[in-house]
Amino acid sequence: IDFGYQEVPVDEKVKRVAGVFHSVAGKYDLMNDLMSGGIHRLWKRLTIEQSGARAGMKVLDIAGGTGDLTLKFSRIVGPTGGVVLADINDSMLKVGRDKLINSGAAGNIEYVQANAECLPFEDNSFDIITIAFGLRNVTDKDAALASMNRVLKPGGKLMVLEFSKTNNPLLTKAYDFYSFNVLPQMGRVIANDSESYRYLAESIRMHPDQETLKQMMANAGFVNCRYQNMTGGVVALHTGIKP
Numbered sequence: 321i322d323f324g325y326q327e328v329p330v331d332e333k334v335k336r337v338a339g340v341f342h343s344v345a346g347k348y349d350l351m352n353d354l355m356s357g358g359i360h361r362l363w364k365r366l367t368i369e370q371s372g373a374r375a376g377m378k379v380l381d382i383a384g385g386t387g388d389l390t391l392k393f394s395r396i397v398g399p400t401g402g403v404v405l406a407d408i409n410d411s412m413l414k415v416g417r418d419k420l421i422n423s424g425a426a427g428n429i430e431y432v433q434a435n436a437e438c439l440p441f442e443d444n445s446f447d448i449i450t451i452a453f454g455l456r457n458v459t460d461k462d463a464a465l466a467s468m469n470r471v472l473k474p475g476g477k478l479m480v481l482e483f484s485k486t487n488n489p490l491l492t493k494a495y496d497f498y499s500f501n502v503l504p505q506m507g508r509v510i511a512n513d514s515e516s517y518r519y520l521a522e523s524i525r526m527h528p529d530q531e532t533l534k535q536m537m538a539n540a541g542f543v544n545c546r547y548q549n550m551t552g553g554v555v556a557l558h559t560g561i562k563p
C-alpha cells in the first residue's frame with residue numbers, strides 16, 4: 321500500500337490525514353514515546369531552547385496536536401503572553417486540550433481548529449510560530465509557509481521541526497526497516513491500526529529533504545533560513561525569520 325503524496329488526489333490525501341489522526345489521537349502520546357524511544361522529547365526541548373521565547377511573547381503552535389510544545393511555551397511566555405494551539409483535527413485538539421488542562425496549564429492558551437494553509441489570524445500577530453511533525457501532513461506546503469509568513473510579526477521566527485533525510489547510508493537502511501516494518505507492527509499491536517502508521521512512514525519518505533525545505537522557506541519570504549540536523553538527520557529543525 322502506498323499512501324505517498326504523489327499517488328493520491330488532494331481530496332483523498334486530506335481525508336486520509338484526517339482519518340489517521342482521528343484514529344491515533346487517543347494513543348498518540350503513548351505511541352510517540354514508544355516509537356521514538358522518548359527522543360521526541362529531546363527534539364522538542366532543543367526546539368524550545370532555540371526559540372528565543374520570552375515572557376510576554378505571542379506564540380502559535382500549528383499542527384500542535386496534543387500540545388507538548390504549547391505547554392512548554394505557555395510556561396515561558398507567562399500571563400502577559402499567550403500561546404495558540406492550532407490543529408485541523410478536532411480529535412487531536414480535544415486530546416491536547418484535555419491533557420493541558422489536566423497538567424495545570426496556565427490560562428494563557430487558546431485552542432483553534434485551523435488549517436495551516438489558510439490561518440485564521442490577522443497579519444503580523446505572532447513572535448514565534450512552530451510546526452512540529454506537522455508540515456509533512458499538509459497538502460499545499462507552499463500555501464502553508466506563505467500563510468505562516470503573513471501572520472508572523474516582522475522579525476518573528478518560524479521553526480519547522482520535521483522528519484528529514486538521514487545522511488548516513490547505514491542509518492538510512494536501519495531507519496527504513498524500522499519505519500516500514502517495525503513501526504506498522506507496533507501500530508497494529510498497540511493502537512490496533514497498522515495502516516495509519518504505514519501512512520506516517522510513507523509521509524516521512526515523501527517529505528522534502530533539508531535543502532529543499534530551506535529553499536521553500538526562502539521562496540515563502542523568510543530570510544536567514546537554516547537548519548540543524550538532529551539524530552543524524554532523522555529529524556531537522558529549520559528556522560527562518562520574517563523580514
Ligand code: SAM
Nearest residue numbers: 341383384385408409412435436452453454457
Ligand atoms: N505537533 C505535535 C507533536 O509534535 O507532537 C503533533 C504532531 S502530529 C504528528 C501532526 C498533527 O498535524 C496532527 O495533529 C494533525 O491533525 C495536524 N495536521 C495535519 N494537517 C494539518 C493542516 N493542514 N493544518 C493544521 N494541522 C494539521
